Amino acid sequence: MQNNQQFPSLTEGDIPQLLQLLQSALSADPAVQKHSEALLSSLGSRVGYCSCLAAVVGSHDADHSARWLAAVQLKNNVNKFWRPRYDSGGVSAEEKAYLRGRFLQLIPQDDNQIAVQIALVIAKVARFDFPTQWPTLFHDLLAGITPVPQAVGAPADGQQPPPSPLLVRRTYFVLHHVLKELSSKRLAADQKAFAQVTELLFDHVWSSWRALCVDLLSSVPSALPSGASTAPHTLLSAFERWMLLLKVRYMDPISIHMCYPVHLCMGTRIIYSNT
Numbered sequence: 001m002q003n004n005q006q007f008p009s010l011t012e013g014d015i016p017q018l019l020q021l022l023q024s025a026l027s028a029d030p031a032v033q034k035h036s037e038a039l040l041s042s043l044g045s046r047v048g049y050c051s052c053l054a055a056v057v058g059s060h061d062a063d064h065s066a067r068w069l070a071a072v073q074l075k076n077n078v079n080k081f082w083r084p085r086y087d088s089g090g091v092s093a094e095e096k097a098y099l100r101g102r103f104l105q106l107i108p109q110d111d112n113q114i115a116v117q118i119a120l121v122i123a124k125v126a127r128f129d130f131p132t133q134w135p136t137l138f139h140d141l142l143a144g145i146t147p148v149p150q151a152v153g154a155p156a157d158g159q160q161p162p163p164s165p166l167l168v169r170r171t172y173f174v175l176h177h178v179l180k181e182l183s184s185k186r187l188a189a190d191q192k193a194f195a196q197v198t199e200l201l202f203d204h205v206w207s208s209w210r211a212l213c214v215d216l217l218s219s220v221p222s223a224l225p226s227g228a229s230t231a232p233h234t235l236l237s238a239f240e241r242w243m244l245l246l247k248v249r250y251m252d253p254i255s256i257h258m259c260y261p262v263h264l265c266m267g268t269r270i271i272y273s274n275t
Contacts, residue, residue: 010048018043018052019059022066022073044077050091053077054102057114064111071117078124096133100125104140107174108167119174123181130182131193137178138200145171146204165237172244175201209245212238 010018025036043049056062056070084090091099103122109115130137145163182194216238 007046010043010046010052012052012055014048015052015055015059018070019056019062019066022056022069023063026065026069040073045081045085045090047092047095050074050077050081050099051095051102054099054106057118058102058106068111068114068117071114071121075117075121075124078121082125082128096129100129100134100140104144107144107170108164109170110166115170115173119170119177122174123177126178127181127185131196138175138197141171141175141178142201142204165241169237169241169244172241176244205245209242212242212245216242 021036021039024032025040027033027036053070053074057067057074059067078091081090082096103118103125106118107115107122109118126134126137145168179197182190182197185191185194219238
């Protein structure tokens with residue numbers, strides 16, 4: 001069995017060659033495609049490979065198909081090498097620490113296909129690392145979409161702009177996949193950690209969903225006048241965020257009962273039901 005320590009680490013200077021290899025793996029020529037896929041597979045255990053893939057995904061100047069394939073390779077490689085293996089050391093602790101922050105930066109993807117892969121990457125890392133290696137996971141996710149309170153008397157022009165709708169939408173999408181992944185863990189310690197996640201997220205999810213309900217109910221009549229065939233993009237985006245919050249349904253009602261009074265838990269069953 002080969003060990004990743006026998007080969008030099010991949011660095012930023014290898015990214016152009018990696019991008020070319022990804023493009024070759026998408027070739028219409030079966031021979032070229034097969035050869036390129038074999039080369040990509042051989043790179044899987046190399047130190048720095050995941051970081052280089054993340055760099056390709058984050059490069060908006062790169063070919064879209066190559067970026068999508070890089071995201072798929074990243075998902076597969078995290079699933080295979082994130083934890084130590086008998087035939088390799090897996091991804092190093094130093095690279096993991098870097099990648100956790102890098103993955104958060106990759107959340108606001110314009111392309112739906114790439115966004116799905118990034119959500120699955122973060123969900124798989126959450127399964128392996130939360131709560132022991134990544135205890136701040138949910139704080140990190142919410143930090144990107146929670147406005148920072150301004151000091152009393154601060155000038156208006158110094159206030160931070162609200163998070164972009166794309167970032168909010170994609171963060172809820174990632175949150176849905178992370179909770180879905182964590183909900184499948186059945187050890188007692190994992191269930192206890194899941195209950196703590198419920199306590200952390202309840203207020204944010206509940207208040208955000210209620211605010212979106214109010215906004216949608218007030219916006220629909222004016223946004224859909226008689227005879228209109230399409231809804232404005234902003235309204236459709238709001239509906240998508242509303243639906244994503246509803247999909248955060250994998251937070252077990254039993255865990256909610258552990259953290260909140262009964263009258264609150266009864267209300268949350270509407271949102272978190274598994275139907």
